[in-house]
Amino acid sequence: GAVVSQHPSRVICKSGTSVKIECRSLDFQATTMFWYRQFPKKSLMLMATSNEGSKATYEQGVEKDKFLINHASLTLSTLTVTSAHPEDSSFYICSARDWNRGALLAEAFFGQGTRLTVV
């Protein structure tokens, strides 16, 4: 089946530095990808929709300059956490949907997630 790969799985960075997270769809093309943030023992919170070849669409309350999203190809989206601070520490997950199976059956595939710790 379709696979979405996310890298790195874990990253520890110093406060003030930037961290880039990659999300790749391995066997299908994704014009849109989604970035989520998950707090401990909580559900997924959508941060933004990554659009191939155009600007990302951010959810209300998400800082565009803090969380930079680039979707340069049909198989790769990146999320860069800029000037990271300890409060940015979280589990970040990307997702892409395979629409080749039909509009109502577009399964969402998720990356393995990235555990970001800012010290």
Place this chain on the structure above:
Amino acid sequence: TQLLEQSPQFLSIQEGENLTVYCNSSSVFSSLQWYRQEPGEGPVLLVTVVTGGEVKKLKRLTFQFGDARKDSSLHITAAQPGDTGLYLCAGDRTGTASKLTFGTGTRLQVTL
């Protein structure tokens, strides 16, 4: 405002017991998906339901989509420790650019 409310939030049961998780909304969804997520990993799809009133079975798991397509339930028969995890419902709403709306989540713990 959380569009999809799941209940219960947390459930701890013993192996062999049955349980039901509910996913409720005031909004209509064109389809609804159920996922299970284990710690440190991304969610994995269990099922997609698209027709009001639809019932799908996956081994010991039974999923139902409400007639009005506003709610869904997941019933697990004879729970096993391997069923432990975070269960998430997620819905597709028409006109939302293919993004899923996730439920609040139900954390299930099955002990021996």
